[in-house]
Amino acid sequence: MAQDATSYIQHHLTFAKSASGVHLDTFWIALVLGLAFVALFAYVANKATSGVPGRLQNFVELIVEMVDTQIKDAFHAKSKVIGPLSLTIFCWVFLMNSMDFLPVDLLPTIAQWIGHTFFGMDPHHVYLRVVPTADVNQTFAMSLTVMLLIIGFSISAKGLFGWIKELFTAPFHAEGLVMTIILMPVNFAFQLIELAAKPISLALRLFGNMYAGELIFILIALLPWWINWVLGAPWAIFHILVVTLQAFVFMMLTIVYLSLAVEDH
Amino acid sequence: MEFNASLIGQMITFAILIWFTMKFVWPPLTKMMDERAKRIADGLAAADRAKQDLENAEKKSADKLREAKQQAAEIIAQAEKRAAQLVEEAKSNAKAEGERLLAGAQGEIEQQIQQAKESLRQQVATLAVAGAEKILQREVDAAKHADMLSSIKAEL
Numbered sequence: 001m002a003q004d005a006t007s008y009i010q011h012h013l014t015f016a017k018s019a020s021g022v023h024l025d026t027f028w029i030a031l032v033l034g035l036a037f038v039a040l041f042a043y044v045a046n047k048a049t050s051g052v053p054g055r056l057q058n059f060v061e062l063i064v065e066m067v068d069t070q071i072k073d074a075f076h077a078k079s080k081v082i083g084p085l086s087l088t089i090f091c092w093v094f095l096m097n098s099m100d101f102l103p104v105d106l107l108p109t110i111a112q113w114i115g116h117t118f119f120g121m122d123p124h125h126v127y128l129r130v131v132p133t134a135d136v137n138q139t140f141a142m143s144l145t146v147m148l149l150i151i152g153f154s155i156s157a158k159g160l161f162g163w164i165k166e167l168f169t170a171p172f173h174a175e176g177l178v179m180t181i182i183l184m185p186v187n188f189a190f191q192l193i194e195l196a197a198k199p200i201s202l203a204l205r206l207f208g209n210m211y212a213g214e215l216i217f218i219l220i221a222l223l224p225w226w227i228n229w230v231l232g233a234p235w236a237i238f239h240i241l242v243v244t245l246q247a248f249v250f251m252m253l254t255i256v257y258l259s260l261a262v263e264d265h
Numbered sequence: 266m267e268f269n270a271s272l273i274g275q276m277i278t279f280a281i282l283i284w285f286t287m288k289f290v291w292p293p294l295t296k297m298m299d300e301r302a303k304r305i306a307d308g309l310a311a312a313d314r315a316k317q318d319l320e321n322a323e324k325k326s327a328d329k330l331r332e333a334k335q336q337a338a339e340i341i342a343q344a345e346k347r348a349a350q351l352v353e354e355a356k357s358n359a360k361a362e363g364e365r366l367l368a369g370a371q372g373e374i375e376q377q378i379q380q381a382k383e384s385l386r387q388q389v390a391t392l393a394v395a396g397a398e399k400i401l402q403r404e405v406d407a408a409k410h411a412d413m414l415s416s417i418k419a420e421l
Contacts, residue, residue, distance in 0.1 A: 052306040058298045101282060103275035220278075221271055228274025233281035240290060 005222050012104065012218045014127040015135070016111075023129070023137055030132040033095040037088070063091065070252060075259040077157065081149070082258055086251050089142065094247035096132045097210055100239055104130075104217045133246075134210040136203065143199035143206075146254050150198065150261045157262040167191045198257050202250060209246050213239055390418040 016025040044060045053061055067087045075082055099107075108128040115126035132138040154163045168187050174180045213235075220232045394414060 051309060052302055055298065058302050062298060062301065101279075103272075103279045105272060105275055106279075109272070221275060223274070225271050225274030225277075228271065229278045229281050232275070232278030233285070236278060236282040237285050240286070 008222065009215075009218055011124070011127065012108065013129070013215075015129050016127045023135055025127070025129050026132045026135040026138050029099065029130065030092075030096055030138055033099075033132070034092055037091045037095055041087075041091070063087070067251065071255055074252070074255045075262075077259070077262040079153070079258075079262075082255065085149070086255055089254055090247050090251040093133060093142075093206065093250050094243065096138070097243035097246055099131045100134075100210065100213055100217065100243060101236060102130060104214070104221050131210055131214050133206055134214045136207050139203035139207040140199070142250070143202035146202060146257065147195065147199040150195070150257050153258050153261040198253075202253055206246050206250055209242055213242060386418060386421050389421050390414065393417060393421075 015023040018024050041060060044057050048057050064087060067090055068083065071082055071086055107130045108126075111128040112123040112126045115121040116123045129135060151163075154166075158166065168184045168191075169180065170187060171190060172183045172187055174183050216235060217232070220228060220235060223231065
């Protein structure tokens, strides 16, 4: 059983890789969920009435309104990017996190069956990680994009020169020229750390939560089948909170970071 | 490809999760959405009503305005008529007064003429008597000849 459990867990934590090592499962599940989000929202937006909304439009409006309220509260500059960006982040992360709710063995088993039946593969070598946000590649892909946007927002708000100047003169200000020059490397180091800390904390927070959640689902799946639900159900119910909260936190921090980027220090 | 009992266990877990969502997560969400739809419907209805009210009020105010204009025109016409009447009255009054004055003046003139005639007559009569006295060289008894004298006076 011990050897069995180890290999079970290992199997669950192995990505489906392409020849060059790209995590295909993360990639296509994220892609499908992203397309699902875009298709649903585009469909509703096209059919939207300005009168009393139907159930689906109401639901979409509710989400958009929630995101919009958060932006209005936290972000005071003008930007065309931040609204769609925040909405996309919230919905996409939520959908990717939600893959956790599916029984841990469901999609991998189906994948094994397809691989075995249609491609004649050894089931033990068909791998599938279902939760894209439990993959550092996915979370860092998003957080690094946010970091690039932070830099872009800073430059567009302060100008290239203004941004570079700020890299060397904030957070520590000095009166004299000599002190200013002395403080330059210190300021630069601070700014670099600050800039790097944002995407790292964003990515690792989301990854850590979802990876831990997934791991515990896998461990629960190792219990005898008749006791499975005793731990599985509370954990899944608790995960409703985690999934929503992590999507919200990722979105909220993105808004806050971008709002800091356009403000003067 | 290996099915085992853990699949059933996971299905039970999943079923419980679905049940939980149906029981505790979905109802508040749908309730919130229904309330939101109702709020929107109410808002739209209120807006419609307000629009209708506004239209009514506009129509009413236009009516009132038209009525007032009509009334004002009537009043002005009446005033004009009255003014014309007054002018006419004044004119005729002035004319009557003028005529009256004229008639008075004429009467007075007539009277004066009569008076002048009378006194002339008197004087002529006196003169004639004096002349006759001189001609006759004797005193004429005025009392005796009063009849004759008065007939002469009348002939003058």
